[in-house]
Amino acid sequence: LLQGRSLGLLLDLSADGLRQALEEMRALYERNQADVSEAKSGRTDLIFLIRFRHCCLLRNQRCVVAYLYDRLLRIRALRWEYGSVLPNAIHFHMSAEEVEWFNRYKKSLATYMRSVGGEEGLDLTQDIKPPKSLYIEVRCLKDYGEFEIDDGTTVLLKKNSQHFLPRWKCEQLIRQGILEHVLS
Amino acid sequence: VRIATCTNILKLLLFLQRVLLLVASDVDALCACKILQALFQCDHVQYTLVPVSGWQELETAFLEHKDQFKYFVLINCGANVDLLEILQPEEDVLFFVCDSHRPINVVNVYNETQIKLLVKQDDDLDVPAYDDIFRDEEDEEEDSGNESDGSEPSEKRRRFEEDVIERTMRRRQKREWEARRREILFDYEQYEYHGTSSAMVMFDLAWIMSKDLNDMLWWAIVGLTDQWVQDKITQMKYVTDIGILQRHVSRHNHRNEDEENSLSIDCMRIAFEYDLRLALYQHWSLYESLCNTSYTSACLKLWSVQGQKRLQEFLADMGLPLKQVKQKFNSMDISLKENLREMIEESANKFGMKDLRVQTFSIHFGFKNKFLASDIVYATTSLMENIEKEGPETDNFIKALDSLSRSNLDKLHQGLDLAKKQLRAIQQTVASCICTNLVISQGPFLYCSLMEGTPDVKLFSKPVSLCLLSKYLLKSFVCSTKNKRCKLLPLVMAAPMDVEQGTVIMVGIPPETESSDKKNFFGRAFEKAAESTNSRTLHNHFDMSIIELKTEDRSKFLDALISLLS
Numbered sequence: 001l002l003q004g005r006s007l008g009l010l011l012d013l014s015a016d017g018l019r020q021a022l023e024e025m026r027a028l029y030e031r032n033q034a035d036v037s038e039a040k041s042g043r044t045d046l047i048f049l050i051r052f053r054h055c056c057l058l059r060n061q062r063c064v065v066a067y068l069y070d071r072l073l074r075i076r077a078l079r080w081e082y083g084s085v086l087p088n089a090i091h092f093h094m095s096a097e098e099v100e101w102f103n104r105y106k107k108s109l110a111t112y113m114r115s116v117g118g119e120e121g122l123d124l125t126q127d128i129k130p131p132k133s134l135y136i137e138v139r140c141l142k143d144y145g146e147f148e149i150d151d152g153t154t155v156l157l158k159k160n161s162q163h164f165l166p167r168w169k170c171e172q173l174i175r176q177g178i179l180e181h182v183l184s
Numbered sequence: 185v186r187i188a189t190c191t192n193i194l195k196l197l198l199f200l201q202r203v204l205l206l207v208a209s210d211v212d213a214l215c216a217c218k219i220l221q222a223l224f225q226c227d228h229v230q231y232t233l234v235p236v237s238g239w240q241e242l243e244t245a246f247l248e249h250k251d252q253f254k255y256f257v258l259i260n261c262g263a264n265v266d267l268l269e270i271l272q273p274e275e276d277v278l279f280f281v282c283d284s285h286r287p288i289n290v291v292n293v294y295n296e297t298q299i300k301l302l303v304k305q306d307d308d309l310d311v312p313a314y315d316d317i318f319r320d321e322e323d324e325e326e327d328s329g330n331e332s333d334g335s336e337p338s339e340k341r342r343r344f345e346e347d348v349i350e351r352t353m354r355r356r357q358k359r360e361w362e363a364r365r366r367e368i369l370f371d372y373e374q375y376e377y378h379g380t381s382s383a384m385v386m387f388d389l390a391w392i393m394s395k396d397l398n399d400m401l402w403w404a405i406v407g408l409t410d411q412w413v414q415d416k417i418t419q420m421k422y423v424t425d426i427g428i429l430q431r432h433v434s435r436h437n438h439r440n441e442d443e444e445n446s447l448s449i450d451c452m453r454i455a456f457e458y459d460l461r462l463a464l465y466q467h468w469s470l471y472e473s474l475c476n477t478s479y480t481s482a483c484l485k486l487w488s489v490q491g492q493k494r495l496q497e498f499l500a501d502m503g504l505p506l507k508q509v510k511q512k513f514n515s516m517d518i519s520l521k522e523n524l525r526e527m528i529e530e531s532a533n534k535f536g537m538k539d540l541r542v543q544t545f546s547i548h549f550g551f552k553n554k555f556l557a558s559d560i561v562y563a564t565t566s567l568m569e570n571i572e573k574e575g576p577e578t579d580n581f582i583k584a585l586d587s588l589s590r591s592n593l594d595k596l597h598q599g600l601d602l603a604k605k606q607l608r609a610i611q612q613t614v615a616s617c618i619c620t621n622l623v624i625s626q627g628p629f630l631y632c633s634l635m636e637g638t639p640d641v642k643l644f645s646k647p648v649s650l651c652l653l654s655k656y657l658l659k660s661f662v663c664s665t666k667n668k669r670c671k672l673l674p675l676v677m678a679a680p681m682d683v684e685q686g687t688v689i690m691v692g693i694p695p696e697t698e699s700s701d702k703k704n705f706f707g708r709a710f711e712k713a714a715e716s717t718n719s720r721t722l723h724n725h726f727d728m729s730i731i732e733l734k735t736e737d738r739s740k741f742l743d744a745l746i747s748l749l750s
Binding site: 134135137139149153154155156158159161162163164165166182183 | 581582591
């Protein structure tokens, strides 16, 4: 429960980098286009240059796609990490398309979870590591205010107060750094 | 007398939804808290733990949480005041009070519905009888005189006279009853003292539920030892309680004596010890410990040059070279450590220290970790009253609570270091007070006031540290003075608390005598003196004999106190 937060940063989508890469690709492509027509009309020595530029294009394509895919993988991990609502800071760094992808992923995951495990579905994002106990002792690190538990009752989370609560209710707050799991 | 039996608690534990634990800031309370937490965790009772250091914090915590909880457990707080009056709870709120403060407020004792006291069966409470203090309102007006029954005027007059006589008799009876009630209550509430350690009561609870563990037993031991270190219980009670705990220790730890079946060295074991009462000596050097333990320092009078010489003679008598004795205890020659206890006891007897050894317990786990119960008490107290770190007081509470778990050895060691500093500071302050004659007799009590620039004075703005200082000072003073009358006086000690706000913290401790019953009248005395002089005092601490007051009001307060007690 404690390590969850270090899943890697999701920085701003490097729009500049992408643009540069795409620019470069376009420039290479255009020159290739020009050279192909020349090669067709006789200049066979240009073929090597064309092939070289083609390899560069393919490489750039691979890099860009790898970059975008890596970001998607991180975003997917975020769903498992933070739940279905992402903190604003992270949301800020995602592009519109990425947000849409995230929403669709969320929907797929939810549909799948609902289909597994009987009537109510099974929340697979809970208890990723098998828990040792139903309840855990937690300590409050910052003043948080009131926190509602399952049976409707509330707990007042004040700094340095300790609580013995059901594990599943605490997980999210522990990830957010408001509660700390006390091992004794 | 309605006192909750443990089976009562048992039943309630099974049905409890959620509980709020309000824990006072002393080591006994922390130990009791650890035991109760373990019991709750075992049975999956959800709880919230809030540390409180005084009445104000208790009230605030109650107000903040009263909408969310119906069950409150108070540890080492709440028994000596009318809880229902102060907290004004709803009718369905239930309080469980496990508090070693005595006397227990009569309302708390006789309340059948909302207050459950956790007290050991054989703890003698000396509570006055119900009828002596409570009385139902009786009809006072019986207007038989006004009935028109057609009787003759002379008869009417006679009946009227009889009525008047009856009414005056009843009024007089009521006044007499009230006067006797006031007297009874005054006697009952005059002296503060302490009952069985809360940690021991909790351990008893665990034992009755058959859920007691060696860990809990150790916490019970530390709780009792805290009462001993702070001089809150009589020697006899301490020895009796040690006997009780010893039976439990044998029961849990007998496997260690069997050579074949013994447990791994890493398992925790508790052993009974008849060990030296030198503070922290196994984690310090023998020399430092001798200098900084109040018993030896007072008996040898180590604040004087002669005292230092006596110390050297003492060490020479035992054949311990100075170089060895000043080393870390663990590095001392094994040959010297072999019969150390018996050797020291023998020599100590020659120097007038007959009680250098004391019955206590030690804990062992792993190869390196051995601690006496008193070591833990000093370490935890220093962590709890640590002035070195800025931050809310609850930070210190949490750290001290953590240090009681065996997995937090680093915090324990930090506590031991702080404790050494604290003990040194206490001895140095005691020495300077005695040498500069700062302890003066005010008539009915001795008085000593620490000035602002005194080194380490910030340490003594905390209640437990100040109390320890006062007790050690009184011990030393009694050994140093020739005035027979002064030896029997109690001590009032004052130290600056908050320079900006201009407040002073003041404690009163009972006299230091061989057979002292440790009963302290300063609680009530402080209250009365404050009332009569309109001094701005704050009686926030759970021990009524510790108060804060404004520096400007100090002299008139003291004058009132003197005249009150003369």
